[in-house]
Amino acid sequence: MKFTIFQESRRGRRANNEDRLGYCYSRDALLMVVADGMGGHYYGEIAAQIAVQTLTGAFQREALPQLQDPFLFLQKAISNAHSAIRDYSSEQRLNDSPRTTVVACIVQDNVAYWAHAGDSRLYLMRDGRMLARTRDHSRVQLLIDQGAISEAQATSHPERNRIWSCLGGEQAPEIEFSRKTPLENGDVLVLCSDGVWGPMPGELMAMSLKDANLMQAVPMLLSQAEVRAGTHADNLSMIAVRWEDSYFDQTTSAVSTKTMPIDAITTHLDQFGRNPAYKSELTDDEIERAIAEINHAIQKFSK
Amino acid sequence: MIAATPMAQQANHALPTGFQLDEYRIERQLSLGGFSIVYLATDAQGKEVAIKEYLPNSLALRGEGEICPTITPEHLPAFRYGMKCFFEEGRALARLSHPNVIRVLNFFRANETVYMVMEYEHGRTLQEFVQKNRPAITENFMRNVFTRLLNGLREVHSHKLLHLDLKPSNIYMRNDHTPLLIDFGAARQTLAADTPMLKPMYTPGFASPEHYQQRELLGPWSDIYSVGASMYACLAGSAPQAADTRLDKDQLIPAMVRWEHEYSDQLLETIDWCLSLNHLYRPQSVFALQKALTEPVLPRPAKREAGWIGQIVGKLKKKTASK
Ligand SMILES: Nc1ncnc2c1ncn2[C@@H]1O[C@H](COP(=O)(O)OP(=O)(O)OP(=O)(O)O)[C@@H](O)[C@H]1O
Ligand SMILES: [Mg+2]
Numbered sequence A: 001m002k003f004t005i006f007q008e009s010r011r012g013r014r015a016n017n018e019d020r021l022g023y024c025y026s027r028d029a030l031l032m033v034v035a036d037g038m039g040g041h042y043y044g045e046i047a048a049q050i051a052v053q054t055l056t057g058a059f060q061r062e063a064l065p066q067l068q069d070p071f072l073f074l075q076k077a078i079s080n081a082h083s084a085i086r087d088y089s090s091e092q093r094l095n096d097s098p099r100t101t102v103v104a105c106i107v108q109d110n111v112a113y114w115a116h117a118g119d120s121r122l123y124l125m126r127d128g129r130m131l132a133r134t135r136d137h138s139r140v141q142l143l144i145d146q147g148a149i150s151e152a153q154a155t156s157h158p159e160r161n162r163i164w165s166c167l168g169g170e171q172a173p174e175i176e177f178s179r180k181t182p183l184e185n186g187d188v189l190v191l192c193s194d195g196v197w198g199p200m201p202g203e204l205m206a207m208s209l210k211d212a213n214l215m216q217a218v219p220m221l222l223s224q225a226e227v228r229a230g231t232h233a234d235n236l237s238m239i240a241v242r243w244e245d246s247y248f249d250q251t252t253s254a255v256s257t258k259t260m261p262i263d264a265i266t267t268h269l270d271q272f273g274r275n276p277a278y279k280s281e282l283t284d285d286e287i288e289r290a291i292a293e294i295n296h297a298i299q300k301f302s303k
Numbered sequence B: 001m002i003a004a005t006p007m008a009q010q011a012n013h014a015l016p017t018g019f020q021l022d023e024y025r026i027e028r029q030l031s032l033g034g035f036s037i038v039y040l041a042t043d044a045q046g047k048e049v050a051i052k053e054y055l056p057n058s059l060a061l062r063g064e065g066e067i068c069p070t071i072t073p074e075h076l077p078a079f080r081y082g083m084k085c086f087f088e089e090g091r092a093l094a095r096l097s098h099p100n101v102i103r104v105l106n107f108f109r110a111n112e113t114v115y116m117v118m119e120y121e122h123g124r125t126l127q128e129f130v131q132k133n134r135p136a137i138t139e140n141f142m143r144n145v146f147t148r149l150l151n152g153l154r155e156v157h158s159h160k161l162l163h164l165d166l167k168p169s170n171i172y173m174r175n176d177h178t179p180l181l182i183d184f185g186a187a188r189q190t191l192a193a194d195t196p197m198l199k200p201m202y203t204p205g206f207a208s209p210e211h212y213q214q215r216e217l218l219g220p221w222s223d224i225y226s227v228g229a230s231m232y233a234c235l236a237g238s239a240p241q242a243a244d245t246r247l248d249k250d251q252l253i254p255a256m257v258r259w260e261h262e263y264s265d266q267l268l269e270t271i272d273w274c275l276s277l278n279h280l281y282r283p284q285s286v287f288a289l290q291k292a293l294t295e296p297v298l299p300r301p302a303k304r305e306a307g308w309i310g311q312i313v314g315k316l317k318k319k320t321a322s323k
Helices: A043-062 A070-091 A139-145 A202-209 A214-232 A284-301 B073-094 B126-132 B139-158 B187-192 B220-236 B243-248 B265-274 B286-294 B308-322
Strands: A002-010 A019-025 A029-038 A102-108 A111-117 A121-126 A129-133 A188-192 A236-243 A266-269 B024-032 B036-042 B048-054 B104-110 B113-119 B123-125 B171-174 B179-181
Touching (some): A019 A043, A029 A043, A029 A188, A029 A236, A043 A070, A070 A102, A070 A111, A102 A121, A111 A121, A121 A202, A188 A202, A202 A214, A214 A236, A214 B073, A284 B073, A284 B104, B024 B048, B048 B073, B073 B113, B126 B171, B126 B220, B139 B179, B139 B220, B139 B265, B220 B286, B265 B286
Antiparallel strands (some): A002 A236, A019 A029, A019 A266, A029 A102, A102 A111, A121 A188, A188 A236, B024 B036, B036 B048, B104 B113, B123 B171, B171 B179
């Protein structure tokens, strides 16, 4: 297995970050998870944390180094995560159980398997285009599917945050599974929360990630999404992986798992960086002055 | 469920050929970056110039056939803020007048954005050059190009500026093989470290360890790391392992090991010296590095066999030839 992977999560303009994300891999399998928690008093982030930990924990126990059945794995692990959140809220005697979305993807033998509940998304990009993406379990998606509203109208729809499937709620999550999807060299998989896809069209992400260095492109996309969202920026989280199985040069930052022992697992959960808000703008006068100053310097130093 | 979604192009459109931009006529687009578009244009006297247009993709969209980009009110503050960074690049370059640094000729405002006019140079980036002319990357080529480039960098440092984004794609090669520094976009880094959309962008493989970790340690030695990485990349044809992952596990094969006998020990040692992870072990000034690069090469015994890869390739070639 050979791939490059990068993940980042930001608070946006919210008081705290209720997104959680992580990936882990063994010699022969890769797992990526993004969860977007909901619920007051910081419990949303606990729900998201439980979801990510349940999935990565199960992966660490079962991917030795392959998963027997990736879809079955996803189904069990997501259901267990749901139960674990329910258990947590009854232990804590919470009236309102915290909830979380989840999107998770396994890659094994160059085949991707993914599943989701809620409105965190997975995109598959190839050659700078969007080849596939998950359908949100949201009211607006239903309205779009019925032809009642357009994609564009959805972005500002008052109910865009209402989802009908998630983990931790009264009802068990409805988990939607992908097909087995063979990956080609250069394919990019993106998992992200709605704070990213809301303000950022998938086409733009696909183009920006094409042939780009993920360590640069992911932070740039998050920054762009954050700027586009303005003062309403939600938490933003993104994991992107570029599949490079036949990639030749070993001196890149690509991860090669060939030399890993069969029972080794590497796990990366994210720590949360703070992001200072950007400073104030330039006025017209300041622009004129800056230009005059630069032109003055050009004259002065050109001799 | 999987659903294919139709594509919509979102990239910015360039100004059309023949467009009269201030006193310049647009000839064609030279490049499209995330932050700007570069054009070839001619001035009133018919002289060729390169014009860089500030047009961050994420904040300003120019559709087909349009001249002024659309900047929604909510993006205006960020757009204006990014403009400050573009001015930083202009300010840095305006103060530098050196044959190995791109020359800025004018700066102006139009179409609701700003433009930097530069001397147009015939040539290509070092990255392109290396990719297309691998056999030309000889010992002499390396020494000549980098010694001259370092003249330019010395000038930058003497103005208390750091380039911070040195890499083969930001080094331009005139057709006569003299190098020059372009793209001082990273000057925006100092300023932009605290804005989300303009987060410092370093290029993995070329950025020093300080770029990633302790930015207060950035100094001339950080640009020197990038020079070493660029030299390494010229020989390797691809970027060296990124400094942050080297800090974790250094898998960079020293130039001394990788190209022994193909280039002088002295050149290879100098490259490895620049690529020291600890900034204190690198050449501390451009001058020190230049000295190492201009010292005469010690005479070396007659050329021995190439490395083992060379030997294998040699054998394979012979085999196919004899068929
Ligand atoms: N003065 C010039 N003469 C000829 N070609 C130029 C000149 N300046 C730029 N170019 C061409 O345009 C390309 C992009 O320029 P530059 O590196 O300055 O911008 P960029 O990397 O797109 O910048 P940014 O990071 O600001 O978006 C160069 O690689 C080069 O091919
Ligand atoms: Mg550049």
